[in-house]
């Protein structure tokens with residue numbers, strides 16, 4: 001089972017998530033749906049808001065050969081994690097350094113923006129097994145964590161764009177907003 005991804009303009013993307021109180025069967029079923037929706041759409045990550053929900057849950061999966069396939073990255077980033085990372089009630093507790101790179105988002109099809117992020121982060125979250133975990137991530141994984149946590153706070157790719165970047169994709173943004181604002 002999977003859900004439809006919602007696009008920029010849809011109000012659901014601006015909703016701040018609500019913490020999950022207990023990792024019960026409903027939450028586990030929802031995580032499964034999120035993972036299959038991420039796979040179907042070939043995304044590197046997906047947050048609850050992107051399927052119109054508001055639980056503080058996101059999933060990330062970076063294929064182990066992602067960087068090799070891309071080949072164009074100037075710096076090799078952290079190796080892929082190869083299996084879905086499931087973050088429940090995640091929060092970033094510390095950040096180190098800075099990286100700048102191109103970012104896309106399933107809710108902004110065909111739009112990419114150069115976004116500045118921390119080079120590494122420590123993220124604290126609850127696992128599917130209801131354990132509290134602190135994970136240090138760097139490179140692409142750190143970027144994905146920061147991107148998905150933004151979604152849980154109602155923050156979107158467009159919010160990171162400079163005025164110049166926005167002008168470059170203004171037509172695409174306008175079209176998305178128009179098509180999705182009533183949803």
Ligand SMILES: [Zn+2]
Pocket residue numbers: 104105106107147151
């Ligand atoms: Zn996104």
